[in-house]
Amino acid sequence: xxxxxxxxxxxxxxxxxxxxxxxxxxxxxxxxxxxxxxxxxxxxxxxxxxxxxxxxxxxxxxxxxxxxxxxxxxxxxxxxxxxxxxxxxxxxxxxxxxxxxxxxxxxxxxxxx
Amino acid sequence: xxxxxxxxxxxxxxxxxxxxxxxxxxxxxxxxxxxxxxxxxxxxxxxxxxxxxxxxxxxxxxxxxxxxxxxxxxxxxxxxxxxxxxxxxxxxxxxxxxxxxxxxxxxxxxxxxx
Numbered sequence: 390x391x392x393x394x395x396x397x398x399x400x401x402x403x404x405x406x407x408x409x410x411x412x413x414x415x416x417x418x419x420x421x422x423x424x425x426x427x428x429x430x431x432x433x434x435x436x437x438x439x440x441x442x443x444x445x446x447x448x449x450x451x452x453x454x455x456x457x458x459x460x461x462x463x464x465x466x467x468x469x470x471x472x473x474x475x476x477x478x479x480x481x482x483x484x485x486x487x488x489x490x491x492x493x494x495x496x497x498x499x500x501x502x
Numbered sequence: 503x504x505x506x507x508x509x510x511x512x513x514x515x516x517x518x519x520x521x522x523x524x525x526x527x528x529x530x531x532x533x534x535x536x537x538x539x540x541x542x543x544x545x546x547x548x549x550x551x552x553x554x555x556x557x558x559x560x561x562x563x564x565x566x567x568x569x570x571x572x573x574x575x576x577x578x579x580x581x582x583x584x585x586x587x588x589x590x591x592x593x594x595x596x597x598x599x600x601x602x603x604x605x606x607x608x609x610x611x612x613x614x615x616x
Contacts, residue, residue, distance in 0.1 A: 393544070421601070421602045421603075430609065431609050432594070432607030432610050433545075434607070435605070440601070487533075487552060487557055487558070488535065488552060488557075488596055488598050488605070490603060490605060492544045492545040494544045495542075
């Protein structure tokens, strides 16, 4: 059973518009969530995180929203830039699970000029 | 060198070969991880080492054998693999005890088993 799901395998957005990447989870015991970005031939790089006790965290063009009742989080990128084209993974962790992170399957974002 | 490095970047091996993947982290972290990434699938956690002790082994077949000689180095020894083991193998490290367990990844080894 997949605990973290990204149901959209791909997303295409025009440069300058907003990109919204979605992630759903099933385990209400997760304590924090992270977003990673991955370019081809590179490892994932950490982008932004959010604690389960918050509903929003912002860092520049990137904002993550958490809706605990819906077990849903989203990453907003605004304005989107061609350099944002990559695969985005959401991940979830719990403090009582040590270092273990559960990853979604990723969404490939394409930002067109 | 900075961050997390992995060698080799690409590896092609036959099913009867023995090879090893190497990972080194230069971040002073106390935990290291091996992940497998197959196409269109989530990253699958294989092994976790915390302070050089293996604390997680996610039902990985014995043809994969990890080794963590110190907190900076992690190996994955490969023996009699199957074609379905072809994937991107990613190493990561983190500092346990921080608010969020941000893991820092290496570039990965693209493994092809013939």
